[in-house]
Amino acid sequence: MSDSTAIRRGEPLLRLAAVHKRFGTHEVLSGIDLRVSAGEVVAIIGPSGSGKSTLLRCINQLEPPTEGRVLLGGVAVEAGQELSRAELTQLRRSVGMVFQSFNLFPHLTVLRNVSLAQERVIGRSRKEADAVSMQLLSRVGLADKAQQYPGRCSGGQQQRIAIARALALDPKLMLFDEPTSALDPELGLEVLAVMRELAENGMTMIVVTHEMHFAESVSDRVIVMADGRIIEEGPSAEVMRNPKTERAKRFLQAVNDR
Amino acid sequence: MTELFGFWWEWLPTLLSGLQLSLAVTAVALLFGIPLGLILALGVQSKRAVWHVLSLFIIETGRGAPALILLQFTYFGLPSAGIALSSFVSASLALAWCTGAYTSEIIRAGLDAVPHGQKEAAAAIGLTDWDALYFVILPLALRVSVPPLFGFAILMLQASSLCFAIALPELVSQAYVIGSNTFQYMQILLLAGLLYAVICIPATIAVAALEARLGRHTD
Ligand SMILES: Nc1ncnc2c1ncn2[C@@H]1O[C@H](COP(=O)(O)OP(=O)(O)O)[C@@H](O)[C@H]1O
Numbered sequence: 408m409s410d411s412t413a414i415r416r417g418e419p420l421l422r423l424a425a426v427h428k429r430f431g432t433h434e435v436l437s438g439i440d441l442r443v444s445a446g447e448v449v450a451i452i453g454p455s456g457s458g459k460s461t462l463l464r465c466i467n468q469l470e471p472p473t474e475g476r477v478l479l480g481g482v483a484v485e486a487g488q489e490l491s492r493a494e495l496t497q498l499r500r501s502v503g504m505v506f507q508s509f510n511l512f513p514h515l516t517v518l519r520n521v522s523l524a525q526e527r528v529i530g531r532s533r534k535e536a537d538a539v540s541m542q543l544l545s546r547v548g549l550a551d552k553a554q555q556y557p558g559r560c561s562g563g564q565q566q567r568i569a570i571a572r573a574l575a576l577d578p579k580l581m582l583f584d585e586p587t588s589a590l591d592p593e594l595g596l597e598v599l600a601v602m603r604e605l606a607e608n609g610m611t612m613i614v615v616t617h618e619m620h621f622a623e624s625v626s627d628r629v630i631v632m633a634d635g636r637i638i639e640e641g642p643s644a645e646v647m648r649n650p651k652t653e654r655a656k657r658f659l660q661a662v663n664d665r
Numbered sequence: 666m667t668e669l670f671g672f673w674w675e676w677l678p679t680l681l682s683g684l685q686l687s688l689a690v691t692a693v694a695l696l697f698g699i700p701l702g703l704i705l706a707l708g709v710q711s712k713r714a715v716w717h718v719l720s721l722f723i724i725e726t727g728r729g730a731p732a733l734i735l736l737q738f739t740y741f742g743l744p745s746a747g748i749a750l751s752s753f754v755s756a757s758l759a760l761a762w763c764t765g766a767y768t769s770e771i772i773r774a775g776l777d778a779v780p781h782g783q784k785e786a787a788a789a790i791g792l793t794d795w796d797a798l799y800f801v802i803l804p805l806a807l808r809v810s811v812p813p814l815f816g817f818a819i820l821m822l823q824a825s826s827l828c829f830a831i832a833l834p835e836l837v838s839q840a841y842v843i844g845s846n847t848f849q850y851m852q853i854l855l856l857a858g859l860l861y862a863v864i865c866i867p868a869t870i871a872v873a874a875l876e877a878r879l880g881r882h883t884d
């Protein structure tokens with residue numbers, strides 16, 4: 408599970424410094440500063456279009472920031488810096504990502520979905536990779552689906568498989584982008600249960616979510632974003648019950664009224 | 666009627682040998698042309714200007730020039746540049762060029778049809794661009810591209826009849842030779858047409874069936 412660069416609980420793991428992201432002239436992130444310690448669970452909430460997904464994508468460089476710095480486990484990436492393949496691979500290994508729409512590979516079996524990166528990225532043998540994948544699938548309660556194709560699984564099952572796939576390279580940090588938004592409430596629950604288990608076992612997680620109960624009960628800290636900025640940040644209960652800014656109040660009010 | 670069948674029976678072996686050559690030249694054209702189409706499809710999307718321009722040039726000439734001109738260019742034109750090719754090699758080259766140009770569009774449409782989320786997921790789990798292409802994007806793109814590629818292959822078999830213009834003794838050339846020897850053009854061309862139909866009609870039906878099958882399992 409851990410390697411020589413293992414980071415102990417509570418030590419700084421991720422730091423964003425003055426991160427900006429522009430698409431053309433449209434500024435989507437306007438100076439994000441964020442610190443996350445190992446073992447922490449951070450929830451990000453905020454209206455749609457506020458830049459939550461873009462922020463997650465900047466962390467694993469799916470979208471390279473236009474300005475600023477991302478430090479992960481002691482490795483810094485400056486905006487504009489051309490990453491070598493090895494550096495990029497290292498980064499992608501340390502960060503697992505789960506998408507709203509699962510994005511499982513439909514032409515590969517569930518087992519192969521989880522094994523592929525282990526073989527191609529870290530050179531495990533097929534046998535080793537499949538063994539690890541089976542453990543991960545058991546962990547998310549889906550070992551019996553190993554030989555099926557994702558299209559045959561329910562949305563909740565697909566998202567749990569996607570979590571297993573994201574865990575396959577032993578990431579230090581897991582990013583979740585509205586992992587339950589595409590699911591019926593009951594199916595969402597089984598996904599949240601898996602995420603809760605991960606959190607309890609010390610995984611560092613950043614979760615963009617509209618699940619206020621999850622944000623409050625599982626996360627240590629809540630961040631509220633609006634218009635590409637962090638407008639409020641603090642311990643979950645505090646932010647959710649007594650938001651300080653008017654913008655955050657309005658957003659939470661709107662969510663609670665639904 | 667029996668007279669017609671007797672005539673057909675007499676010349677069928679010659680036509681079949683022509684058909685064999687038609688199939689061979691088509692097969693070679695596809696064997697080299699479709700991988701060329703893939704390379705061109707990737708090439709036009711390349712950020713490197715050289716690849717982009719070169720791919721675009723090959724595609725535009727291959728699609729812009731009639732196949733007949735490509736055939737004459739490789740057979741009559743290249744020798745003046747010191748490259749003399751047999752009619753079979755010239756025909757294969759010209760038809761592969763044409764195949765590459767047209768199939769690059771078919772393959773590009775397939776690549777474009779792959780949801781962006783698949784590329785993102787492949788990148789997020791650490792696959793290199795080549796691995797993402799090979800293990801994720803191409804298999805999904807080919808599901809979209811395979812039926813039109815087969816459709817194109819059928820058209821290519823028919824287009825191979827143009828090779829009569831460069832003296833390749835394929836099916837239509839053979840039919841002409843027989844016609845000019847017997848003066849029974851109508852009868853022999855009818856038989857040649859039937860031979861194309863015997864291959865193309867079942868192939869077309871098979872492609873439609875394949876299309877339905879692949880469509881069913883998409884996602
Ligand atoms: N690839 C892109 N190109 C251009 N604009 C984008 C791109 N991705 C996101 N945006 C824009 O950035 C803004 C924030 O998007 P996003 O990060 O998805 O917000 P959220 O996840 O909070 O809903 C939106 O206005 C969106 O249209």
Ligand SMILES: [Mg+2]
Pocket residue numbers: 459460461584585
């Ligand atoms: Mg989003």
